[in-house]
Amino acid sequence: MNHPLDAAPAYQRPDLTGAPPVIEIKNLVTHYGSRKILHGINLEVREGEVMVIMGGSGSGKSTLLNTLLGLLRPTSGDIRLLGQHLWEISDVERSQLRQKMGVAFQGGALFSSLSVLENIILPLREHTKLDLNTMLIMARLKMQVVNLAGFENLMPSELSGGMIKRAAFARAIVMDPKVLFCDEPSAGLDPIVASAIDDLILSLRDAMGMSIVVVTHELESAFRIADRICVLDKGHILMIGTVDEVRASDNERIQNLLNRRTEEEILDPDEYLKRLTAVNE
Amino acid sequence: MAEAPTKGGETGLSARITAILGNLGKKGVAAIAEMGLGAVLFGQSVFWIFVGHRRGQPVRLKAAFDRCMEMGIQALPIVTMMSVTIGIMLAIQGIYALRVFGAEEQVTVGLGLSVVREFGPLITGILVSGRTGSSLAARIGTMRISQEIDALEVMGINPVRFIVAPALIAMFLMVPLLAFWADIVMLAGAGWYVSVDLGISFSAFVQRLSETITVNDIMHGLSKAGLFSILITLVGVINGAGVSGGAEGVGRMTTRSVVLSISAIIVTDMVFAFVTTR
Numbered sequence: 001m002n003h004p005l006d007a008a009p010a011y012q013r014p015d016l017t018g019a020p021p022v023i024e025i026k027n028l029v030t031h032y033g034s035r036k037i038l039h040g041i042n043l044e045v046r047e048g049e050v051m052v053i054m055g056g057s058g059s060g061k062s063t064l065l066n067t068l069l070g071l072l073r074p075t076s077g078d079i080r081l082l083g084q085h086l087w088e089i090s091d092v093e094r095s096q097l098r099q100k101m102g103v104a105f106q107g108g109a110l111f112s113s114l115s116v117l118e119n120i121i122l123p124l125r126e127h128t129k130l131d132l133n134t135m136l137i138m139a140r141l142k143m144q145v146v147n148l149a150g151f152e153n154l155m156p157s158e159l160s161g162g163m164i165k166r167a168a169f170a171r172a173i174v175m176d177p178k179v180l181f182c183d184e185p186s187a188g189l190d191p192i193v194a195s196a197i198d199d200l201i202l203s204l205r206d207a208m209g210m211s212i213v214v215v216t217h218e219l220e221s222a223f224r225i226a227d228r229i230c231v232l233d234k235g236h237i238l239m240i241g242t243v244d245e246v247r248a249s250d251n252e253r254i255q256n257l258l259n260r261r262t263e264e265e266i267l268d269p270d271e272y273l274k275r276l277t278a279v280n281e
Numbered sequence: 282m283a284e285a286p287t288k289g290g291e292t293g294l295s296a297r298i299t300a301i302l303g304n305l306g307k308k309g310v311a312a313i314a315e316m317g318l319g320a321v322l323f324g325q326s327v328f329w330i331f332v333g334h335r336r337g338q339p340v341r342l343k344a345a346f347d348r349c350m351e352m353g354i355q356a357l358p359i360v361t362m363m364s365v366t367i368g369i370m371l372a373i374q375g376i377y378a379l380r381v382f383g384a385e386e387q388v389t390v391g392l393g394l395s396v397v398r399e400f401g402p403l404i405t406g407i408l409v410s411g412r413t414g415s416s417l418a419a420r421i422g423t424m425r426i427s428q429e430i431d432a433l434e435v436m437g438i439n440p441v442r443f444i445v446a447p448a449l450i451a452m453f454l455m456v457p458l459l460a461f462w463a464d465i466v467m468l469a470g471a472g473w474y475v476s477v478d479l480g481i482s483f484s485a486f487v488q489r490l491s492e493t494i495t496v497n498d499i500m501h502g503l504s505k506a507g508l509f510s511i512l513i514t515l516v517g518v519i520n521g522a523g524v525s526g527g528a529e530g531v532g533r534m535t536t537r538s539v540v541l542s543i544s545a546i547i548v549t550d551m552v553f554a555f556v557t558t559r
Contacts, residue, residue, distance in 0.1 A: 066431075069431070069434075069435050070434070070435070071431055071434060071435070092336065094437075095338075095437035095439070096437065097437075098435055098436065098437035099436075099437050101435070103432065103435045103436075105428045105431065105432055106428070107427055107428060109427055109428040109429050109431065109432035110429075111424075111429055111432075112423075112427075112429075122436070122438075123436050123437075123438075126338065126436070126437075126438050127337075127437065
């Protein structure tokens with residue numbers, strides 16, 4: 001009990017059972033060319049929830065995210081975002097729906113020709129008719145939220161990795177979205193900065209009541225921020241559950257993922273020979 | 282296994298032929314698809330330019346103005362330098378060729394028409410391909426890799442409206458202007474050489490030019506320049522949008538964009554001349 005990590009009070013997760021869903025995914029199937037990536041995904045994200053989609057490389061988590069963002073058209077299945085069918089509405093309606101969602105991309109995706117402030121202000125400028133001063137105030141407020149005040153006039157190339165992530169978050173939340181998507185928020189950051197980003201995600205949920213979908217392969221970060229975790233493997237959902245449920249799971253593949261064990265692929269000898277000699281039938 | 286050699290030989294040949302034909306077909310389809318994509322991009326850009334403000338997503342004039350500065354005004358020094366040089370070169374060759382007939386004085390006719398109808402717009406087009414077409418491809422390619430295009434999309438900002446339309450407006454305005462400037466500078470360079478070499482006064486040279494060149498000739502050249510501007514923009518954008526595979530991909534597609542747009546310009550030039558001059 002005297003372990004230093006126990007000293008800090010544990011983060012109190014709000015009880016969200018019964019909250020209405022903001023994202024509903026039903027039987028989602030996605031292909032890249034002829035390769036099937038997602039094999040019938042069913043998932044619900046509730047209002048005010050932090051849902052972590054976890055999986056190794058090639059598990060289909062980026063594909064799932066791109067499909068949710070409307071960047072990749074699914075082969076079949078249905079996605080409802082805030083009650084609207086993402087792939088059945090018109091372009092105009094989708095553009096309006098997108099104003100209610102924010103996305104923090106893995107590499108930030110800040111526009112390199114614009115300063116940090118101009119980047120953050122861009123969604124306001126394109127979608128609202130506010131006057132410039134109001135927009136500036138709103139943008140500065142959001143920069144304060146992500147702890148980036150004072151760096152308004154720097155260009156993205158002058159920022160560190162952690163600052164780029166923060167700026168990306170500020171841009172993602174500047175329109176006060178209902179849903180926030182984060183792609184690998186802690187990838188490429190040192191542990192201290194990564195944990196600060198985790199804090200930021202939690203504070204965004206608590207302060208602004210957003211539903212947050214995080215795609216990550218970092219276990220530590222996932223366990224810290226998640227209300228529920230969805231474990232993806234080879235395009236299938238292995239399980240959806242709370243942190244404790246995932247930890248306690250006796251599924252072998254989940255345990256392998258948690259313990260960072262690599263799996264030995266069992267190959268049929270003929271198959272192996274074929275692969276070595278690269279004979280295509 | 283026993284019959285493998287003979288059978289292998291036959292199927293080998295026919296397989297190779299099918300493979301070659303298949304490859305050709307694939308390339309052909311890809312080329313047509315790319316042209317289709319260009320048409321779609323052009324259509325969408327025009328749509329956003331005229332209808333964007335009604336949808337609450339106007340094409341920003343400031344962005345177009347910035348592009349004008351970058352693609353037009355900043356290209357002035359290189360266009361001027363190349364045009365003077367080519368003007369002088371044309372005068373040298375023209376005088377050399379006409380000396381055979383002892384008709385050096387007639388050089389103005391050839392110079393005037395060839396510069397205004399061909400060399401002005403063509404040289405401008407080639408320079409702009411190298412300068413702007415490549416930078417468009419590289420910029421859009423890099424934006425794609427760093428997910429900036431995706432970011433625009435998920436912000437509900439149409440990338441065609443935001444990036445392509447301003448570039449298209451700027452190019453369509455600036456390339457004909459640059460070509461017109463190139464015409465003037467090229468003829469001035471040629472005039473200078475002619476007046477030095479043949480002892481004709483510069484004002485006499487201008488006088489002869491004004492008797493030779495009609496407004497029609499100038500418009501012929503400038504409408505070609507307008508056409509080139511659209512070609513260069515679309516080729517640059519398509520190649521940029523097709524980038525995959527990191528920095529190497531950007532380099533490859535940038536090169537491809539320059540080669541393709543110069544080829545497209547030259548072919549279009551010939552077709553245009555054929556259709557309008559015959």
